[in-house]
Amino acid sequence: MQPEDHAFRRPAFDRRIIIIVGGYGSGKSEISVNLARQIAQNSSESVSIADLDIVNPYFRSREAAQQLEQFGVRSLVPAGPHVHADLPIIIPDIRTAIENPDGWLILDVGGDDVGARVLSSLTDAFRAGSYEMLLVLNGRRPFTADVDGAIKMITDIQDAARLRFTGIIANTHLMHETTPEIVMEGLSLARRVSQRTALPIAFVSAVPEIVSRLSSREIDLPMLELDRALVKPWEHMGNTWTDRKLRIR
Amino acid sequence: MAKILMKGNEAIAEAAVRAGAVNYFAYPITPQNEVGEYLARRLPEVGGVFLQAESEVAVGNMLFGAASTGKRVFTTSSSPGISLMQEAISYMAGAQLPVVLLNIMRGGPGLGGILPAQSDYFQATKGGGHGDYRLLVLAPSTIQEAVDLTMLAFHLADKYRNPVMIIGDGMIGQMMEPVEFPDSYTEPELPPKTWAATGADGRKPQVVKSLFLDPIALEKNNILLHEKYQAMKREEIRFECYKTAPKNKILLVAYGTMARICQTAIDELEGEGISVGLFRPITCFPFPEEALYAEATKSNIETVLTIEMSMGQMVEDVERVVARQRPVKFFGRTGGIVPSPEEVIQQIKQILASGQPTKVKV
Known part of the structure; x- marks a missing residue:
């Protein structure tokens, strides 16, 4: 007899520092913001998020800083107008947070090896075994559409970051055109990458509309439900570039 | 693919x-x-x-x-x-x-x-x-x-x-x-590029x-x-009309992503029973003059509202084309601030109530 579908498990981690890395536009910031919120909602420990994206000034996790504050998530971002800059500003608080962990720390890193290079300036701050470094993998992005592309991304990022990956996030999607089939196709890619690299799949991520159409029997992995925070100004009401409201259910 | x-x-x-x-x-x-x-x-x-x-x-x-x-x-x-x-x-x-x-x-x-x-x-x-x-x-x-x-x-x-x-x-x-x-x-x-400088072997050099x-x-x-x-x-004129209908009193003019924000505003207003249309130039030069004039001067249209992420640039083309046949109003944000659908809605409601958009207060 087939077991009944059960609810998806939430992502859970033993280590308190979670580094989110991946190709440009793979979904790192959206995952970082949602992870920070969900951990804050389910943990009594403090949660901080550091936006280390110094290569791209748009759609960054820092845009959700105010909204995350509602959940007690502290954002480590440059102060004043520098928050809008694409300058290599790494505020000292980030190093301090890595060296002296106090609760949870989510590091949202810029795209590709270029964006991950910033980590190499902090490599010595990480204690061995203190962090998870997760690759956000979207199989519908041009350079990570196959196993070889994904492995090249992993190698390039590791070389630039001087840190090793500990897992993969299966985040294949096509924005509003995502279907359960596209998620499953992406998961299959993630499984093949996992086999080749021996990196486990940490969790799968998708928006609630898709999650409700996925079977936890087929996907025996934790699921991160994404309540999209970094949306385009026309995607829903209540939005401006500088004053976004998270849609909280 | x-x-x-x-x-x-x-x-x-x-x-x-x-x-x-x-x-x-x-x-x-x-x-x-x-x-x-x-x-x-x-x-x-x-x-x-x-x-x-x-x-x-x-x-x-x-x-x-x-x-x-x-x-x-x-x-x-x-x-x-x-x-x-x-x-x-x-x-x-x-x-x-x-x-x-x-x-x-x-x-x-x-x-x-x-x-x-x-x-x-x-x-x-x-x-x-x-x-x-x-x-x-x-x-x-x-x-x-x-x-x-x-x-x-x-x-x-x-x-x-x-x-x-x-x-x-x-x-x-x-x-x-x-x-x-x-x-x-x-x-x-297309015709061959006979004007191109590809080496003058066997022919006169061209400059x-x-x-x-x-x-x-x-x-x-x-x-x-x-x-x-x-x-x-x-x-080469290219443009798009969105929900332009005989009951509209206001015609929005916007291009690029600004037009999509206007569309969200239009859809939202439709739910409130307010019908507004959008004219979106796809070619900014050549500007879709005839098509915009035709839309703007329909008997139901009372006001043309141009919305841009600028202090008002395309609006000068809109004014030129509408040629004082209808009042042309403008709303814009700058500095990297993108007008929200709510702001657009507020401007439309303000115009319907008083004929004038509201000034941006920063």
Whole structure:
């Protein structure tokens, strides 16, 4: 007899520092913001998020800083107008947070090896075994559409970051055109990458509309439900570039 | 081919490659750097060249040189970088060179900021450089449209032997949307480029230039260019109407991503029983004059409201076209601030109530 579908498990981690890395536009910031919120909602420990994206000034996790504050998530971002800059500003608080962990720390890193290079300036701050470094993998992005592309991304990022990956996030999607089939196709890619690299799949991520159409029997992995925070100004009401409201259910 | 998720900058880069533009010269500037990132990786696969110049001034002149050989050439930049290229753009227009330029606009004037803006409309459509010339200007509002218009841009540049500029605010470059590329790309046949400098073996050398010391020759060139711009006005007008209906009192005019924000506002207002339509120019030059005049002067329309991410640039074309047949109002935000659907709704309601938009308070 087939077991009944059960609810998806939430992502859970033993280590308190979670580094989110991946190709440009793979979904790192959206995952970082949602992870920070969900951990804050389910943990009594403090949660901080550091936006280390110094290569791209748009759609960054820092845009959700105010909204995350509602959940007690502290954002480590440059102060004043520098928050809008694409300058290599790494505020000292980030190093301090890595060296002296106090609760949870989510590091949202810029795209590709270029964006991950910033980590190499902090490599010595990480204690061995203190962090998870997760690759956000979207199989519908041009350079990570196959196993070889994904492995090249992993190698390039590791070389630039001087840190090793500990897992993969299966985040294949096509924005509003995502279907359960596209998620499953992406998961299959993630499984093949996992086999080749021996990196486990940490969790799968998708928006609630898709999650409700996925079977936890087929996907025996934790699921991160994404309540999209970094949306385009026309995607829903209540939005401006500088004053976004998270849609909280 | 399956749909993939691409940033506007990447999608435009790939579209250029598909259209056969394998000569790319550029200098980095936010928010369009992903074009260079993408092409640095992609062009070697197709035997192309990405040459990073020492400045945008050099880029402009590299474009001139490469376009003179008849090959498809391409550059991308953002507002201050495009300003630096203006001399070469004027020279290329004068020398009738086909070239495609992308401006992912950021806030100005001066160094300004790096967030989205639409404040280079004047520069793009009215001639940012010197002399009597025009660029053919295309303004996509989605990533798929950016792909389609980029491929079209190379065809139009060759067809008219004139620079074509694609303008998008920072969001067009930075946002991600699903896109599809045609499996095979075909375009209408064009005459051979007999003007190109391809080596003078067995024939007289030909010179590609914009220098005409003889006043008659220079005036002839100006008349020839002018005739091309007239032909563009006849043949290349592109626009879209959204929910234009006989019960509308207000007609919105907006282009690029601003038009999508207006669409959200229009859909929301529809739920409240307020019916509003949108006119979206896709070609900013040639401006869709006849079509806009027809929409704006329909008997039900009381006010035309232009909305831009600028202090008011395209609105001057709208005023020119509407020619005082209807009041033309304006609402805009600058500095990288993108008007929200709510702000647009508020302006529409304000106009319906009092005939005037509200001033922005910062």
